Amino acid sequence: MQSIADKIFARLSARKGEAVPVRDLLDLGTRVAVAKALSRLVRQGKIRRVGRGLYDIPQMGTLLNKPVIQSPDELVKVWARKNGLRVIPSGAYAANLLGLTTQVPAKITYYTNGRTRTLTLGSYSIKLLNRGPKTMDVKGRIAPLVYQGLRHLGQNGVTPKIIGHLRLRLSQKDKKELKRNLRYTAAWMKPIIELIAREE
Numbered sequence: 001m002q003s004i005a006d007k008i009f010a011r012l013s014a015r016k017g018e019a020v021p022v023r024d025l026l027d028l029g030t031r032v033a034v035a036k037a038l039s040r041l042v043r044q045g046k047i048r049r050v051g052r053g054l055y056d057i058p059q060m061g062t063l064l065n066k067p068v069i070q071s072p073d074e075l076v077k078v079w080a081r082k083n084g085l086r087v088i089p090s091g092a093y094a095a096n097l098l099g100l101t102t103q104v105p106a107k108i109t110y111y112t113n114g115r116t117r118t119l120t121l122g123s124y125s126i127k128l129l130n131r132g133p134k135t136m137d138v139k140g141r142i143a144p145l146v147y148q149g150l151r152h153l154g155q156n157g158v159t160p161k162i163i164g165h166l167r168l169r170l171s172q173k174d175k176k177e178l179k180r181n182l183r184y185t186a187a188w189m190k191p192i193i194e195l196i197a198r199e200e
Contacts, residue, residue, distance in 0.1 A: 004029040005037040012047055012057045019056045019075055019121075021082035051079055051121040072108050073097060075121040085114040086136055087128065088144040091152025098149045099169065100162055111135050111148075138184045140177040142170060146196070147185060155188045166196045175199075 002010075007028045012020055025034050038055060041047040048058050056070070070078075073089065080087040088094075090109040095101045108124060111131040119126045138144045146166065150158055170178070175197035185193055 019054045019078045022053045072124040087112050091148050094145045094148035095152045100149050138181050142174040143177045143181040
């Protein structure tokens with residue numbers, strides 16, 4: 001019969017480097033037994049604790065043959081799901097994720113419906129800033145990202161090239177999502193969103 005530690009290791013192996021919250025492992029044993037097995041696996045170097053209550057199996061990078069870690073975006077989304085919160089990349093980071101700018105912000109910042117705090121996830125320090133409904137009620141996967149990215153660029157920074165980039169990058173499903181959330185946008189952004197989401 002497999003031990004709890006073996007079952008945990010098998011489950012994390014199946015996730016192929018994705019961070020897994022403890023609550024996704026509690027079907028394998030009691031909370032105390034799972035916690036002990038996780039501690040033992042960490043001490044043995046078989047798994048890695050990347051944040052409070054988050055674990056993964058280190059994946060070796062092909063270039064430097066060193067353990068790699070998930071992107072901050074992937075990690076903070078797992079953390080938010082674990083804690084029942086929403087997170088949205090802030091303006092500068094959203095613009096970078098969308099390919100609207102190559103500039104990587106010095107500080108990774110997300111907006112959240114939880115409290116303002118700083119998280120350490122793996123090697124990343126991530127600032128969470130509490131924001132109200134106008135920001136956090138934007139629904140979907142892509143709309144919050146696009147709205148924050150455009151807000152960062154500002155009305156004068158959204159060029160035809162930026163609009164063309166987003167029109168090509170976003171799927172029809174993404175564009176419908178943008179239109180469903182139009183009521184949350186600033187007045188200057190609405191005609192830009194309509195251009196991005198316009199059907200051919």
